[in-house]
Amino acid sequence: MRWFLFILIILTAAILEAGNLLNLIAFGQGQIRPSVLIILLVYFSLRAAPEQAIIASFAIGLTADLAGPVMGPNTVCLGLAGSLLAQTQGFLSVRRPAFQALIVFLTALLSITASHWLAVLKTSSANLAFSIQISNALYSAAAAPVLWPMLNFLWKFLCPPVPGRTPGTRISHV
Amino acid sequence: MAARKIHVAPGTLFLALLIAGFILLWLPQSLTYHLNFLFLRVFDPLLRLGRQVELEGNRTHSAPHESIDPAEYYKLKKAYENLSIQYQTLHRDYEKLSRIRKEVPLPWAGLVLAQITSSTRGARHELILNRGADHGVAAGQMVLSESSDSVIGIVQEASARMARIRLLTDSAQNLEVRIRRNGSDREYIGRLTGDGKNACRISLLSRDYDIRPGDMVFAAARPGVLETPLVIGECSQVRPDDEHPLLWDISVKPFDDAFAQTVVAVIVPLTTEFEKKK
Numbered sequence: 001m002r003w004f005l006f007i008l009i010i011l012t013a014a015i016l017e018a019g020n021l022l023n024l025i026a027f028g029q030g031q032i033r034p035s036v037l038i039i040l041l042v043y044f045s046l047r048a049a050p051e052q053a054i055i056a057s058f059a060i061g062l063t064a065d066l067a068g069p070v071m072g073p074n075t076v077c078l079g080l081a082g083s084l085l086a087q088t089q090g091f092l093s094v095r096r097p098a099f100q101a102l103i104v105f106l107t108a109l110l111s112i113t114a115s116h117w118l119a120v121l122k123t124s125s126a127n128l129a130f131s132i133q134i135s136n137a138l139y140s141a142a143a144a145p146v147l148w149p150m151l152n153f154l155w156k157f158l159c160p161p162v163p164g165r166t167p168g169t170r171i172s173h174v
Numbered sequence: 175m176a177a178r179k180i181h182v183a184p185g186t187l188f189l190a191l192l193i194a195g196f197i198l199l200w201l202p203q204s205l206t207y208h209l210n211f212l213f214l215r216v217f218d219p220l221l222r223l224g225r226q227v228e229l230e231g232n233r234t235h236s237a238p239h240e241s242i243d244p245a246e247y248y249k250l251k252k253a254y255e256n257l258s259i260q261y262q263t264l265h266r267d268y269e270k271l272s273r274i275r276k277e278v279p280l281p282w283a284g285l286v287l288a289q290i291t292s293s294t295r296g297a298r299h300e301l302i303l304n305r306g307a308d309h310g311v312a313a314g315q316m317v318l319s320e321s322s323d324s325v326i327g328i329v330q331e332a333s334a335r336m337a338r339i340r341l342l343t344d345s346a347q348n349l350e351v352r353i354r355r356n357g358s359d360r361e362y363i364g365r366l367t368g369d370g371k372n373a374c375r376i377s378l379l380s381r382d383y384d385i386r387p388g389d390m391v392f393a394a395a396r397p398g399v400l401e402t403p404l405v406i407g408e409c410s411q412v413r414p415d416d417e418h419p420l421l422w423d424i425s426v427k428p429f430d431d432a433f434a435q436t437v438v439a440v441i442v443p444l445t446t447e448f449e450k451k452k
Binding site: 011014015017018020021022023024026028029030031032033050051054056058060062065066067068069070071072073075079080083116118122123125132133136162 | 182184187188191192194198199200201203205206207209210213214217220221222223226227245246292293294295296297298300330338346370371372433
C-alpha cells in the first residue's frame with residue numbers, strides 16, 4: 001500500500017470531521033453528520049491485507065483522536081474494530097450497498113459508543129447524546145454506498161496491481 | 175544497500191498497537207490535549223472552510239416591518255436585563271455598605287476578542303477559538319457572545335494560541351445560575367445543563383419556587399471569573415418533572431445562538447498572570 005497517499009486520505013477525512021464543511025450536509029441543526037473516518041475504517045479493514053488493515057485501523061483511530069478533543073479512545077476502539085473486521089475478510093461479502101450500509105452502521109454504533117465511554121473514563125465529563133450517536137451512525141451508513149465507488153477508484157492508486165500477481169479471492173468480496 | 179523488509183506477525187502487530195493505544199488513553203488529558211490543538215493549528219485554514227457558508231445559512235433574512243427587528247429586540251432586552259441585575263447588585267451592596275465608600279465594581283475585568291475557527295455540533299457542542307493562553311485565556315473563563323452581553327460557554331482547555339469552548343447547550347455542561355423575574359428581588363439558585371440540542375435545562379428545583387416561563391436566567395457571579403451575574407437566556411418552558419413530580423423541569427432558551435457567532439469575547443480577569451505581566 002502507498003502509505004503516503006493513505007495518510008493524505010485519512011487526514012482529509014479528519015479535516016472534514018473536525019471542520020465545518022460537513023455541516024453543509026448535516027441534519028438536525030447541524031448535529032447529525034456522517035463519519036467519513038468510520039467509512040474509511042470499514043473499507044480498508046475489508047480490503048487491505050491483514051497486516052495493512054491492522055495498521056490502517058489504528059492509524060484511522062489515531063487520526064480520529066487528533067480531530068477530536070481526547071487522545072486515545074478512538075485509537076483503541078477503531079483499531080480494535082478494524083482489526084476484528086479484517087479477520088472477517090474471507091466470509092463477509094460487502095458488494096451490495098445494503099451490506100455496506102449495515103456493516104458501517106454496526107461498526108459506527110459500536111465504536112462511537114465504546115470510544116465515548118472511554119473518553120468519559122479519561123475526562124470524567126459525559127455527553128449524554130445517544131440519539132445523536134445513533135443518528136450519526138445511521139447517516140454514516142447511508143453515506144457508505146455513495147463513498148464506496150469513490151474509494152474503489154482511489155484503491156487503484158493506493159494499491160496498484162503487482163505484475164505477475166492476480167487479485168486474490170479476498171478482493172473479489174469487496 | 176536495499177532496505178530490509180521487516181515482517182511482523184499480524185497478532186504481534188495488533189497487540190503492540192493496542193498497547194500503544196491504551197498508553198495514549200491512560201496518559202493524562204493535560205498532556206495529550208496539546209496534540210489536539212497542534213492538529214487544529216496546523217490545519218486551521220482548512221478547518222475554517224465552509225464556516226462562512228454555514229453562517230450565511232443560519233442568518234435569517236426578514237423584510238422590514240413596522241415592528242422591531244427580532245435581533246435588535248433581543249439585543250435591547252439583554253442590555254436591559256444586564257443593566258437591571260447590575261443595578262440590583264449595586265443597590266444591595268450600597269445598602270450593606272452605605273457608610274463605606276465603595277468603588278463601582280466593573281462588570282468584568284477585561285475582554286479578549288477571539289475569532290471562531292471551527293465548531294462542533296454533534297454529541298459535543300464546542301467552538302475552537304484562535305486565542306489561547308498567550309492572550310490570557312485559561313480554562314474556566316466565561317465566553318460571551320459577539321456583542322459581549324450574554325454568556326454562551328466556558329473555556330474548557332487552552333493551548334498557547336487556541337482554546338476549546340464548551341457551549342452552554344453541551345450536555346456535559348454544568349453551570350451555577352440564578353433565576354430571577356423582572357421587577358422581583360427574589361432569585362433562585364440552580365444548576366444549568368445543556369440538552370445537547372439548542373437549549374439548556376435546569377432541574378432539581380422545588381415546585382415550591384415560583385418560576386414561570388419568561389423568567390430570566392443569569393450566570394452566577396464567581397470571584398475572579400465573573401464579578402456580576404450576566405444574562406444567559408430565559409425560561410421557555412416550566413413544567414413538573416416527569417420522574418420527580420415535586421421538582422420543576424425548566425427549559426432555558428439561550429439568547430444567542432453560539433453557532434451563529436463569528437467573534438466571541440472571553441472574560442479575562444485582571445488577576446491572571448497575563449495581566450500581571452502587562
